[in-house]
Amino acid sequence: MKFTSTAGYVAAPDLAVAVNAAVALERPLLVKGEPGTGKTELARQVAGSLGLPLLEWHVKSTTRAQQGLYEYDAVSRLRDSQLGDDRVHDVRNYLRKGKLWEAFTAPQRVVLLIDEVDKADIEFPNDLLQELDRMEFHVYETGETIRALHRPVVIITSNNEKDLPDAFLRRCFFHYIRFPDPETLAAIVRVHLPGIKERLLATALAEFFEIRETPGLKKKPSTSEMLDWLKLILAEDLSPEDLKRDGRHLLPKLHGALLKNEQDVHLFERLAFMARGQR
Incomplete structure (x- = not known):
């Protein structure tokens, strides 16, 4: 066996x-x-x-x-x-x-x-x-x-x-x-959420890994948190465009599924403030 x-x-x-x-x-x-x-x-x-x-x-x-x-x-x-x-x-x-x-x-x-x-x-x-x-x-x-x-x-x-x-x-x-690479994580998502559209998945993965690699993040979101986030995205019927962040809105949509302490939330709020100040 x-x-x-x-x-x-x-x-x-x-x-x-x-x-x-x-x-x-x-x-x-x-x-x-x-x-x-x-x-x-x-x-x-x-x-x-x-x-x-x-x-x-x-x-x-x-x-x-x-x-x-x-x-x-x-x-x-x-x-x-x-x-x-x-x-x-x-x-x-x-x-x-x-x-x-x-x-x-x-x-x-x-x-x-x-x-x-x-x-x-x-x-x-x-x-x-x-x-x-x-x-x-x-x-x-x-x-x-x-x-x-x-x-x-x-x-x-x-x-x-x-x-x-x-x-x-x-x-x-x-x-x-090791934390899965984007291809492996995509395969894991397809197992748990077989009906997810590829364009939405690709956008969500890009946003997720960008969040994970943010310097100064105290707790990086995990695979299970990524799955919870995607379930909420599907429940809210959000589009790929809804997930994209800009200088005014650096906090990800439904960020409570990904960011699990106030320090990390404040980090993204500070990044958004700094981005607005550079405009």
């Missing part, structure tokens, strides 16, 4: 090579890139393309590595013991399986997404080294070892918010999703 672009996802050739290499090497695929470049969606598309179930573990700032293995609910067990519940005699009734446990014990191979690993504490990746490397972990409360019945395809995403430990990186196959 080989991963390629799907009906709903345009994968650059180097991304497809990275996915297939990670699968062949049986190593986690670490995917980095700007927010909105399709890192999370990649795991869903890989699962669909390979015909495998998907398990998603979305990491937060408070997430601990142990939660991916299992959690022991001692509070519930204490409460049940006070109530005389017979469940207290079996500690397994108080073990909550994490996503790694589910992936390891699944009846068939699965795709496991560990999403935004860099959101957690810096020690989070290190705490998963042995489990991801050996594909097993120990349950201290029962004395058993949980081993993977089928080695899962592990896809780990990062927004590059913090550096990851070298020991963790060494165990991964790495790929950085």
Whole structure:
């Protein structure tokens, strides 16, 4: 089974090579890139393309590595013991399986997404080294070892918010999703908005990349924001001429879909003021 672009996802050739290499090497695929470049969606598309179930573990700032293995609910067990519940005699009734446990014990191979690993504490990746490397972990409360019945395809995403430990990186196959070029972005748009007219698409792309490359922009708009912008353009039935900006109106139409902070809005307002002053 080989991963390629799907009906709903345009994968650059180097991304497809990275996915297939990670699968062949049986190593986690670490995917980095700007927010909105399709890192999370990649795991869903890989699962669909390979015909495998998907398990998603979305990491937060408070997430601990142990939660991916299992959690022991001692509070519930204490409460049940006070109530005389017979469940207290079996500690397994108080073990909550994490996503790694589910992936390891699944009846068939699965795709496991560990999403935004860099959101957690810096020690989070290190705490998963042995489990991801050996594909097993120990349950201290029962004395058993949980081993993977089928080695899962592990896809780990990062927004590059913090550096990851070298020991963790060494165990991964790495790929950085570059922002798509105009041709690739046009192909992505056609997948999501198949009815869009080519002239409107060409004008919108030109305006979008001009906005992205504006010096001083704090947050560059992403692929997902480009798609939102185009959906609004189609909903408002705007023409290519409506999208073109001049010295008086440097803010793009429906700019709230593209510019996500007041600094960038003020930047375009200042550029418009300066352009008017030069006339």
